[in-house]
Amino acid sequence: MATEDLRLFLNSPEGQNLGSFSRVGAMLASDGAALSFAMNAGMYHSDRRPVGLYIEDGQQKAGLVTRDGPGNFGLLPNGVLCIREGRADVIETLRYADEAPECRYATQSGPMLVVDGELHPRFLLDSDSRYVRNGVGTNADGTRAVFVISEAAVNFHTFGRVFRDYLELPQALYFDGNISRLYAPELNRSDIGFPMGPIIGTVTRAE
Numbered sequence: 001m002a003t004e005d006l007r008l009f010l011n012s013p014e015g016q017n018l019g020s021f022s023r024v025g026a027m028l029a030s031d032g033a034a035l036s037f038a039m040n041a042g043m044y045h046s047d048r049r050p051v052g053l054y055i056e057d058g059q060q061k062a063g064l065v066t067r068d069g070p071g072n073f074g075l076l077p078n079g080v081l082c083i084r085e086g087r088a089d090v091i092e093t094l095r096y097a098d099e100a101p102e103c104r105y106a107t108q109s110g111p112m113l114v115v116d117g118e119l120h121p122r123f124l125l126d127s128d129s130r131y132v133r134n135g136v137g138t139n140a141d142g143t144r145a146v147f148v149i150s151e152a153a154v155n156f157h158t159f160g161r162v163f164r165d166y167l168e169l170p171q172a173l174y175f176d177g178n179i180s181r182l183y184a185p186e187l188n189r190s191d192i193g194f195p196m197g198p199i200i201g202t203v204t205r206a207e
Contacts (some may be wrong), residue, residue: 005203006083006145008041008056008105010048015140017048019195021183028203037202038183039134039147041081041175043073044197052108053080053096054184054198064108066093072174075122078110079173081200090171107198113137113160113172120160127155131177135159136200145171147200149182173185 009024011017019022025035043051051073055061068076081098082089082103090101092115093108111120114133130153138145146167150159156174163172181191183201 005104006088007201007203008054008083008107009201010050010056010061010197010201012053017195017197018196018199019048020192021181021190021199021201024199024201033203033205035183036185036204037147037199038199039149039201040179040181040196041136041198041200042107043071043176046111048195048197050107050198052078052093052110053106054105054108055106058104059177062174064093064097066097071095072177073110074113075120077112077115077120078108079115079171080106080108080111081138081145081173082106084142088138088145089142090136090138090173092171105200109135109173109175111156111174113174114164114169115171117164117170119157119164123157123158123160124155125157127157130155132180133159133174133177134180134182135163135172135174137163137167137172139169149180 021038050062053064068074077092079092082101083105121188132150134149163169183190
């Protein structure tokens, strides 16, 4: 993670929603760069605006939401993925508000999957709410960020245990379900579908 150029993408320089991996890739290509990995990175409104905090290249585009609310985003505790120089951290929302870290990129989503090594307290082992889900987990010193998308429909409990038990990451954040998508050219995969809101990806300089 410390050597990756990890960024968030929402709109083009002209203010148009990018919405797809191909449009992000085309924008980067015009600047001599390439997209090497990407996935959707948080919940959004029908007009593709982020539901919670969103910071891109140091500019805050949407504010932090600390109250509970409907849907998965409001299933507290939720959290923020904060990307800074040489590190990335999943931080629970109220902790983020207290610490106020200076993030170059940040996206808020919810619920938290793992908080300080524990599964979200509202997750049920036998829940029948199952979707293809994606999310991110980080280690304690912020040098490792792992992005995961399920191959099949799973519930929150099962998905959270991947981060806690298999990857052994103390903090993990849910991005979304059902519309979860991945761009991974090394796997010959570039998922398509309806336009997305925030997209996260790693950038390399084109050879």
